[in-house]
Amino acid sequence: MGKTCSKETVPFLTKVDSDKKEEFSLYFKTAPDWLLNAITVEEVKKGTPVFHEGEKINTIYFIGKGLVKVTDNNIHGMSYNHRLFTKMYAYGAMEVLMEVEEHCHTLQTLTDCLLVKVPKNKFERWIHTDIIALKQVSKLMGEYLFSQACSSRDFLxxxxxxxxxxxxxxxxxxxxxxxxxxxxxxxxxxxxxxxxxxxxxxxxxxxxxxxxxxxxxxxxxxxxxxxxxxxxxxxxxxxxxxx
Structure with missing residues (x-):
């Protein structure tokens, strides 16, 4: 059985921004104990690369506090930053659903940040065995990709x-x-x-x-x-x- 995701059962909730506490609680509402117990947090400084495009995915990242930027590199060596996105999002989850082993983009902090980290193997096991979790991950990923598509369309x-x-x-x-x-x-x-x-x-x-x-x-x-x-x-x- 999973825990009720609250600051008493999941201590990292005491560290995230107040406006994100409810988002985290809803996101991990059906998470089992073995997943909640595997969650760790890390405070990182502004300008820190979290992962690079092409690196093997070992961890799924959530942003508990602060802002990050997502950068794509095209074949000509030029960079393009995604539109800033502040809603709940699991960085690395898209690749898991696509069955891709490496990150498709680079993630870097724009401010001092609190990273909430879940081991990839446990995250993968969770969404493969919990249809509610899979729907939640898919919904938020769709919102993120739609936001980026609208931004690119507007720029045209x-x-x-x-x-x-x-x-x-x-x-x-x-x-x-x-x-x-x-x-x-x-x-x-x-x-x-x-x-x-x-x-x-x-x-x-x-x-x-x-x-x-x-x-x-x-x-x-x-x-x-x-x-x-x-x-x-x-x-x-x-x-x-x-x-």
């Missing part, structure tokens, strides 16, 4: 400055605090997220600053509510022109 209609503006709008809607978004990403990160070159990123940032769409605070970018609305209007115009 946008060029240069509008791509970067759309990215800032998306991040503002997800991560702004008290109406203000602060970004400390380097230019290469912004290039990897949008698929435009670093030179174009620099040109777009100068344009946005000069036109009042964003502000610069030291090495950081700051976007308030008024600037967010200007960027959103700009991207909507870009979509209308493209379509």
């Amino acid at each position: 209609f946008l060029q240069g400055a509008n791509r970067l503006a759309w990215l800032f709008v998306d991040w503002h809607e997800k991560y702004a605090q008290n109406g203000v978004l602060r970004i400390s990403f380097v230019r290469q990160d912004l290039s990897d997220y949008t698929g435009i070159c670093v030179r174009t990123v620099n040109r777009c940032l100068r344009k946005f600053i000069n036109e009042g769409y964003i502000s610069r605070k030291g090495n950081d970018i700051e976007i308030n509510q008024k600037q967010y609305l200007l960027l959103k209007e700009s991207t909507e115009d870009g979509f209308r022109e493209a379509i």
Whole structure:
């Protein structure tokens, strides 16, 4: 029989972000004792690679606290970062369902993070013997892949400055605090997220600053509510022109 997944029976729940406690509890609701007892946590610093594309999968990772980025490398050696995704997700589960032995992408921390880790063999055994768990894993994987597909589709209609503006709008809607978004990403990160070159990123940032769409605070970018609305209007115009 499985345990009731609570902070009393699963101590790592005391360490995860408050808004993720319920997600973890629901995710592992039907998990048996042997799986819950195998879960470990690890605190890692900002900028730490968790795994690389092509590495053998030994562990399934969940993010209990912080932000991570997922990067794909194409055959030409260029990188592309996935859209940031903050919902519950099991990194490595897609490959397990596809019966692939190696990671299909690279995972790296963007902030200090708390990783919740499950051995692959135990995770695999669980979803192969628990239809509720399998449905849950499949549902969340579908949400993740749909989010990435929508992002890629939107980018097809946008060029240069509008791509970067759309990215800032998306991040503002997800991560702004008290109406203000602060970004400390380097230019290469912004290039990897949008698929435009670093030179174009620099040109777009100068344009946005000069036109009042964003502000610069030291090495950081700051976007308030008024600037967010200007960027959103700009991207909507870009979509209308493209379509």
